[in-house]
Amino acid sequence: MNKKYGLKLFSLEVLAIVLGLIFLVPFYYVVSNSLKSFAEILTNTSALPSSLQWSNYVEAFDRMNYLKVFSNSLIITVASNVVIVIFCSMAAYMLVRTKKKISNIIFFTFVAAMVIPFQSIMIPLVKTASSLGLINSIWGLVIMYLGFGSGLAIFLYHGFIKGIPVELEEAAIIDGCSTLGVFWRIVFPLLKPITVTIVILNSLWIWNDFLLPLLVLQDPELRTIPLATFFFFGQYTKQWDLALAALVISIIPLLIFFFAMQKHIIKGITSGSIK
Incomplete structure (x- = not known):
């Protein structure tokens, strides 16, 4: 080994590989058991499947009405990200550029709201949503996600x-640009790296969220993927073979999205800096 690649660096690489393998263990259990029969899952959970039961995926796809619940999850995730990015970026911009005490108070109020547990407000939330007609409504759920996601988005x-630099905005104003034009033409394009980060974090949260859709979306036609997966677990029986297959096909779109956005966030950090 040369001086640049010593024992310390080698040990760190081995440790990183071991940790990576440990984090991959749950994925192994999910994927391998999704290809087993129900009886084989109960008798031997850790072993590889003796025969690949691809029929689990076909039946899970049909039973959970995958195309419908996928479209519901996609609409909710995309719409929630759009409203969070638009409203929170504009709110944060005004809070930064308005040098008043009230701006700091509003900002710290949003930050403080992030520490409030959802479980402590879910009953009043459902009652308020019911009185406003937001129950059994995808757009009502999007409004709630805007409220819950505003704290972190505005903070970032x-x-x-x-x-x-304020000088960029001042130059645009001198050229006759309005405040709204300055934000959308000058500021917002420069926010691409942090916008991608916010979209990734919110997508992981909203796509996998279970409790809030369970409280709001009571109509079976409005179920999201986590809700559809939950119904493989009954009071007396748990269909592990179908549930695990459903988990795999529900994870795949999010993994594709994450790796695609990962490339963009690295590109945004390296090429989107202010000169």
Whole structure:
């Protein structure tokens, strides 16, 4: 080994590989058991499947009405990300550029709201949503996600916008650009790296969220993927073979999205900096 590649670096690489394998263990159990029969899952959970039961995926696809629940999850995730990005980026911009005490109070109120547990407000939330007609409504759920996601999004946008030079905006205003035009033409394109980060975090959260859709979407036609997967677990029986197959096909779109966005966030960090 040369001086640059010593025992310390080699040990760190081995440790990273071991940790990576440990984190992959749950994926092994999910994928391998999704290809087993129900009886084989009960008798030998850790072993590889003796024969690949691809029929589990076909039956899970049909039983959970996958295309319908996938479209519901996709609409909710995309719409929630759009409203969170638009409203929170504009709110954070005004909070940063408006040098008043009330701006700091509003900002810290959003930050403080992040520490409130959802379980402590879910009953009043459902009662309020019911009185406003937001129950059994995809767009009602999107509004709730806007409320719950605003704290983190505004916090991240707020810190990023403070690093954007005011001189860029002043030059645009001198050229006759309005405040709204300055934001959308000058500021918002520079927010691409943090916007991608916010979209990734919110997509992971919203796509996998179970409790809030369970409380709001009571109509079976409005079920999301986590809700559809949950119904493989009955009061007396648990269909592990179908449930695990359903988990795999529900994870695949999110993995594709994550790896695609991973490339964009690295590109945004390296090429989207302010000169």
